[in-house]
Amino acid sequence: MKTEVKVINETYTIRGEEVRLSIKARIDVDSGERMFDEELDNEAVSRAFDQYRQRHGMITPERIKALRQSFGLTQRDFAALLGWSATTIATYETGSLPSVANNKLLLALEKDSDMAQTIYESSKQAMTEQGKAAFEQKLDPPKRANATKMIERGINDLFAARRYSEFSGYQAFDLKKFSNMVLFFVSHVSKLTKTKLNKLLFYSDFEYFGRYTVSISGVAYARLPHGPAPDQFDLLYGAMEGAQLMTGKESESGQYDWYYEAANVDFDADLFSKEELEVMAVTLARFKDMDTKAISAFSHGEAAWRNNANGQLISYDDASSLSVLAGE
Numbered sequence: 001m002k003t004e005v006k007v008i009n010e011t012y013t014i015r016g017e018e019v020r021l022s023i024k025a026r027i028d029v030d031s032g033e034r035m036f037d038e039e040l041d042n043e044a045v046s047r048a049f050d051q052y053r054q055r056h057g058m059i060t061p062e063r064i065k066a067l068r069q070s071f072g073l074t075q076r077d078f079a080a081l082l083g084w085s086a087t088t089i090a091t092y093e094t095g096s097l098p099s100v101a102n103n104k105l106l107l108a109l110e111k112d113s114d115m116a117q118t119i120y121e122s123s124k125q126a127m128t129e130q131g132k133a134a135f136e137q138k139l140d141p142p143k144r145a146n147a148t149k150m151i152e153r154g155i156n157d158l159f160a161a162r163r164y165s166e167f168s169g170y171q172a173f174d175l176k177k178f179s180n181m182v183l184f185f186v187s188h189v190s191k192l193t194k195t196k197l198n199k200l201l202f203y204s205d206f207e208y209f210g211r212y213t214v215s216i217s218g219v220a221y222a223r224l225p226h227g228p229a230p231d232q233f234d235l236l237y238g239a240m241e242g243a244q245l246m247t248g249k250e251s252e253s254g255q256y257d258w259y260y261e262a263a264n265v266d267f268d269a270d271l272f273s274k275e276e277l278e279v280m281a282v283t284l285a286r287f288k289d290m291d292t293k294a295i296s297a298f299s300h301g302e303a304a305w306r307n308n309a310n311g312q313l314i315s316y317d318d319a320s321s322l323s324v325l326a327g328e
Contacts (some may be wrong), residue, residue, distance in 0.1 A: 002029040005040070012048040015097070019048045019055075041146050049095060058097065059106045067094045070219050072138050072264075074250050077131025081116070081123050110135050130241075130248040130259070137244035137264055159264050169205060169215020169316040178217040178230075181280065183267040186246055188284055191260040194237060196292045198229035200274065203324060204283045206304065208276060210319040216276050223308035227299035231313060237261070286324065298323075 006027050012019045026037035033181060053060060059067075068078040068089070075093070079086040082105065092098050098106060109116055116135075124132055131269045157267050159173040185200045192200075204229075213307040220231040230236055241244050246261050287295055298306055304318035319325070 003035055005037075006030055008034070010044060012045070014048060014052045014323075017052065021047055021051065023047065038145075046095060049097060052097070057107075058103050061093050061095055063110060064089075064098075064106060067106065068093075070113065070136030070138070071116065072247060073131055073286060074128075076250065077127045077134070080126040080128075080131065081119060081135070083123055084128075092306045128250070132278065133241050134247045134249075135243060137247065138166050159220070161219075163218070166315045166317055167220040167313045168218045169209045170213065171218035171263065173217045173218035173220075175236070175239070178219050178236065179243075179245055180268045181217050182237070182240065182272050183245065183263050183265065184280055185264045185284065186261045187267050189288055191249075193260050193292045195226050195232065196287075196290075196295050197261065198224075198233060199227055199295045200283055200287060201230055202228040202299065203287065203322075204280050206316065206319040206322050207283065207324055208279045209316045210322055211279070212275065212323045215316060216272070216279070221304075223305055223310055223312050223314055226296045227309060228302070228305055228314055 003026050005024050007022055008025050008027075010021055010023050010025070012021070021044065024040050025044070026035045026040055027033070027037050050060070052058070068075065071078065071081070073081065075089045076086045079089045082089075082102075084102070088102075092102075093201060097103075118119045120135060124135075127135070156173060156175050159168075162168045163172045164170050181201060181204065182197065185197055188198075189196070201217070201219070202221055205217055205219065205221070208214070208216045219236075221228045237246075237248075241248055245265050246263050248259050249262050271286055272280070292299070303317075303321040304314045307318070308314055
């Protein structure tokens with residue numbers, strides 16, 4: 001069968017209203033009949049919807065997605081904020097037309113984002129903790145600075161007993177420096193999971209100790225099932241999220257539910273020496289493309305993990321056997 005693409009006039013009926021367009025269509029040369037062509041047909045329907053939106057002043061899918069992202073929200077949390085289903089947001093972002101009422105609300109939010117604060121007060125109970133933290137960070141930036149100061153003091157005091165010990169790398173723990181070490185990796189690795197983040201921190205601190213006999217962050221590491229990790233890392237990352245330095249986000253892959261970290265502020269390079277930045281960059285280059293499962297398995301080969309029981313703190317003195325330092 002021989003076909004060709006021709007420009008034809010077509011009429012679409014959208015919500016009882018006719019939309020006329022000149023479109024490209026695939027035609028059977030012999031019979032003159034229009035043939036199915038998924039790409040061309042989808043393009044034509046999309047153009048018809050765009051013309052209808054323009055005619056009625058409706059918000060576009062691209063603007064809906066941009067509005068959601070301006071609040072730092074997943075489709076699930078944006079839907080919860082507005083009192084809609086997550087499916088509703090997903091279909092709007094992929095081309096479906098909003099109802100008249102929903103279109104008015106989206107346009108109003110786009111024009112005046114402050115009105116979202118009022119909506120939030122009545123709908124936040126339906127949102128995830130990650131969604132609430134992201135939303136509050138976007139609408140109330142001063143809150144971040146105050147929370148950061150308070151959390152830094154409390155957590156630095158909590159880890160004071162380990163200062164300058166073999167478990168801190170003979171360094172004093174500093175939450176501000178640790179947080180910026182985290183932000184370095186979160187900013188450079190897309191959708192970085194906590195498990196992989198833990199390994200990037202471990203290899204940076206232990207490699208630096210192996211070279212210079214002190215750690216970078218002063219944080220202690222424990223032997224956990226998925227590999228070495230900062231001791232009480234959930235507390236540390238939770239403090240950073242509470243101070244709104246970063247936000248835990250849910251993946252939107254649709255296949256598996258998993259969470260990753262996203263930075264809300266820039267990493268401060270001035271807190272680190274040239275040598276510290278170099279080791280962090282080397283660690284990043286070495287493991288950036290290794291997925292979470294692979295880097296976890298790789299860390300299981302380290303004596304620092306194999307020679308300790310689950311939950312036990314790892315001595316920085318074990319850095320001498322670190323695989324990445326072998327041969328140096």
